[in-house]
Amino acid sequence: MKITFLGAAGEVTGSQHLIETDRLRILLDCGLFQGHRLEARRKNEKFHCDPKNLDGVILSHAHADHCGNLPGLYKAGFRGPIFCTPATADVTDIMLHDSAHIQEEDARYLNRKHPPDAPRILPLYNDDHVTEVVKLLETIPYGEWHELSKDLRLRFQEAGHILGSAITEIEIRDKGDWKRIVFTGDLGRRGTPLLHNPQRVEGCDVLITESTYGNRIHPPEDDIKTQLKAILNRAARRGGRVIIPAFSLGRTQTFIYFLNELHNAGELPSIPVFVDSPLSYEITSIYRKHASSLDAAFHRRLQSDRDPFSFPGLRYIGSQSESMGLNQRKGSFAVISASGMCEAGRVVHHLLHGLQDPNNIVLLIGYQAENTLGRRIQERMPVVRVLDQDIELLADVEVLQGLSAHADAEDFKWWFEGLGAVRGVGRAFIVHGEQESAVALSQLLDHVCDEPPTIPQFGESFEV
Known part of the structure; x- marks a missing residue:
């Protein structure tokens, strides 16, 4: 099995992680890169995952840096299912229509800045692409295993980050062997208003964890x-x-x-x-x-x-x-x-x-x-x-x-202890964080892993 990190690797925005086996190609999240307008646009215009040949997308939650480029993926040829929780589906519908409006406004703004004879800049996607991609959303409630194919099972657990946010548990078969993958999405905090605490899960062969605030403690x-x-x-x-x-x-x-x-x-x-x-x-x-x-x-x-x-x-x-x-x-x-x-x-x-x-x-x-x-x-x-x-x-x-709706170092420590309670982690990848926070998180995670945690950079692939 190969995992390639195509966003939120060495940075916080643009969450996209590609899982490939001998039978399946699954994308975890499809977020927008955010930052300087022209630089972000260049990143968002090009996909590195061959959208037409993806078997599906698993969406952790509806923040733009996790869902915001799904219409672009559709525009580039993707037609598979997008799995998420019911609340995430409702929020994604609204968020993506708003994002399409922003794309159109950005294109108009940039065209006003370019000379009249320069090539016209088009929106990353439009409202029609959003309407079609929303039709691909397939909802799965928390806490229930779903057989998506003979080679893939999926369960969502509460992440406690925003309404509908999910920790993703995947059991996937590769060359006859079953492997367990856990993807935190954005992990939430304990004891915050409105949301339930993040759900602890058992250890896994592969962990992909965010690290936004892995180097600090939030005030009470x-x-x-x-x-x-x-x-x-x-x-x-x-x-x-x-x-x-x-x-x-x-x-x-x-x-x-x-x-x-x-x-x-x-x-x-x-x-x-x-x-x-x-x-x-x-x-x-x-x-x-x-x-x-x-x-x-x-x-x-x-x-x-x-x-x-x-x-x-x-x-x-x-x-x-x-x-x-x-x-x-x-x-x-x-x-x-x-x-x-x-x-x-x-x-x-x-x-x-x-x-x-x-x-x-x-x-x-x-x-x-x-x-x-x-x-x-x-x-x-x-x-x-x-x-x-x-x-x-x-x-x-x-x-x-x-x-902040992101876990801090104490929340991560508590959650990692749950991973290590039964089986620990075979291989861990730390994403969605700047270098200092990712390094700090690797030190918190190291004791539950068979190998030292890896902090991947954009485009890096790993056989696991």
Whole structure:
């Protein structure tokens, strides 16, 4: 059996891992590379997995860096099944239609920048490709083994990362021998709002694990709330605004849930809060639809609060004109807007209008990949480029790492102990992390592996 790493290898975005046996070719995830527009586009335009000859895709969850290039795969000839959980299917439908809109907007933008006689740039894919690829989604509930063929069995377990996210257990036959593969997708944390804890699984012949925060410990929930109150109060005193770039899927819902808790406890500063993302509104509706999949604490909350994703003073913004109006609004307010890495969407316009005011605060609540605007703001570069304008960064920048939906070192240690309880791991591959975090994670994992863990780079293949 051969495994080739075609994304999220030596970096965080673009998750794609190809498994090949003598009979099957299976792709784990098909995500978009994110970062500098032109560089990311070059990566996303070309597939290295021969889409027409894939037997299927197994999708861990619906974040764009894991599902976002499925329509591109379809456009390149893929017609096989895509296996995922029911909630992931619902969210993927919404996420991919939104992504198609972004692709079309990006193409229009780039064409305006090119000379009139230059070749026209086309979107990576369009809405029609999304409509067709959604038809290929086949849902499998958590905890049940499914025979996909005489050579392949599949089971999903709760990953605790976002709604519908799954740890993938695969039993695959290669040259007559059965091998067990476990793919974490993005592993979640224990004790976070809304979601169940990640499910421990038994050891395996091959482990493919993410490592985003393998070198750090997230602060406890109470510390996050204390910091959040302090930031909102500071903005209120100054008369400034708080600009919160947030992924529409997962991060926005968790952040609103925290604000709802503060409101219910009488601790939320009295400033308006706007969710300026139509996509976030749609995703929140999916969370409501799949409320039965959320944790016990959420259901206890429902006994006294009929909608934990809303509270007085919170408003979801729909139209573009309403969004533009926020940039002319006077006084203190907070705006939660996509995208989480500040590369596209409405948040970019809020940053354009807000970064030069020292009374304002940019609150980063998620991972910022290298070469993104979000990373440059996080690193407090004195001047950042926003919508082709050089903007002086005078606003305060705050980072709340504790809201991450990714496992930290303690979560990984706990989860790896479960792998080692019965049989351990034959061979481990560490992906979806920058070098420092991947190396730290390899040290946590080493004691349960037969061989030292491997940190693959893009395009590397391994016989296992």
